Amino acid sequence: MSEIRLYVSTTESKAEEILDLLSEVFGEEDFAIGTTEIDEKKDIWEASIYMMAEDEADVRSRVDGALKSAFPEARLQREVIPDVDWVVKSLEGLKPVRAGRFLVHGSHDRDKVRPGDIAIEIDAGQAFGTGHHGTTAGCLEVIDAVVRSRPVRNALDLGTGSGVLAIAVRKLKNIPVLATDIDPVATRVAAENVRRNGIASGIVTRTAPGFHSTAFSEHGPFDLIIANILARPLIRMAPQLAMHLAPGGSVILSGILASQRWKVIAAYSGARLRHVRTIWRNGWVTIHFDRP
Ligand SMILES: C[S@@+](CC[C@H](N)C(=O)[O-])C[C@H]1O[C@@H](n2cnc3c(N)ncnc32)[C@H](O)[C@@H]1O
Incomplete structure (x- = not known):
């Protein structure tokens, strides 16, 4: 069964408001909701909700209902999330990450540490x-x-x-x-x-x-x-x-x-x-x- 993403492409501030609205509508239910920055310079963001295909009709009508009154101009778009290639995904997960002065890397990437980096070595594992x-x-x-x-x-x-x-x-x-x-x-x-x-x-x-x-x-x-x-x-x-x-x-x-x-x-x-x-x-x- 595929996973579906319904989303609205908008500005950062509207995406935040839509996120708040979706959080109110779906409260404690088990649907992932989030915003993603698409283009920082053009201020393009997406507010998204994810569901399995079997829930799409129900989720779509509730999202439509909520958006209609608060954001009548919002256009709900749809994406089928491709099945994940776990081999590719796990390799992506092993790439080093920079945050602040830190470089967090796996043991196979020790050679990626540059002078001035504060290196932290963590292999993907049980935690x-x-x-x-x-x-x-x-x-x-x-x-x-x-x-x-x-x-x-x-x-x-x-x-x-x-x-x-x-x-x-x-x-x-x-x-x-x-x-x-x-x-x-x-x-x-x-x-x-x-x-x-x-x-x-x-x-x-x-x-x-x-x-x-x-x-x-x-x-x-x-x-x-x-x-x-x-x-x-x-x-x-x-x-x-x-x-x-x-x-x-x-x-x-x-x-x-x-x-x-x-x-x-x-x-x-x-x-x-x-x-x-x-x-x-x-x-x-x-x-x-x-x-x-
Ligand atoms: C999101 S992970 C964060 C791990 C790491 N600190 C990081 O930033 O990547 C949350 C961790 O908090 C632990 N945790 C969850 N609830 C907790 C609680 N009530 N008391 C202590 N640890 C908790 C989980 O077991 C998990 O290892």
């Missing part, structure tokens, strides 16, 4: 975080900016996956980093990646759901907390996360769809953090907050 996803790349970019410009004496990477973000912090600065994940496989993979990247000490890995471990009070409060999880758990965790943040500290959050960003910003503003900036990558946002 999320090879740098290819917009959320990881967004976090790497903001980590680079924050560690460069602010006094950061320790850090927490919550939901560490492959450990890529914890490794990134440690490669920038010789400070203690606590890296936690709810998934023990991820914690093990993260510890292996820490060793493979030549980091002998300074990163402690722990398995813990959310903030349920004494490790957080033992190692915190933190000058920098990074959490690339998902909007809903991040919103739930806002009070606890803020509690473990040191005065003057920074928080970098990702795993947030563009349409969900206002709810996350509201939750963290409610926890007395200040929104510093939001960056976009492939429909995902990474948000930097600080504690003034």
Whole structure:
């Protein structure tokens, strides 16, 4: 059965509004919704919703209905997503990724590292975080900016996956980093990646759901907390996360769809953090907050 993409080609601001509208209409239902930049100079973006062919008629009529009143000029277009060639796809996934000063690469691409790169070696494996996803790349970019410009004496990477973000912090600065994940496989993979990247000490890995471990009070409060999880758990965790943040500290959050960003910003503003900036990558946002 093929996968279908229904989309509207428009400007960035309209694409965002359409994304919000589709998020309202489809709420918790299991359809991927997102925006993609097509041409930065001409301000061409696409707002899309993906579904299996069997759901197309129903989704199309609901999208048509929603667009008709709010965006009568919008023209809904259709694309059949070609079956994925997994061999080609997996090779694409192994290409090195640049974000900030970082180059995240697989072990077969060590020769791609150039002078001045901060290289992080991660092979695609059992844990999320090879740098290819917009959320990881967004976090790497903001980590680079924050560690460069602010006094950061320790850090927490919550939901560490492959450990890529914890490794990134440690490669920038010789400070203690606590890296936690709810998934023990991820914690093990993260510890292996820490060793493979030549980091002998300074990163402690722990398995813990959310903030349920004494490790957080033992190692915190933190000058920098990074959490690339998902909007809903991040919103739930806002009070606890803020509690473990040191005065003057920074928080970098990702795993947030563009349409969900206002709810996350509201939750963290409610926890007395200040929104510093939001960056976009492939429909995902990474948000930097600080504690003034
Ligand atoms: C999107 S991945 C991010 C991995 C990596 N930090 C990166 O940026 O590429 C999210 C990770 O968070 C972990 N996770 C999800 N919910 C969690 C929770 N409540 N507490 C701790 N870790 C969680 C998942 O197991 C997964 O490894």
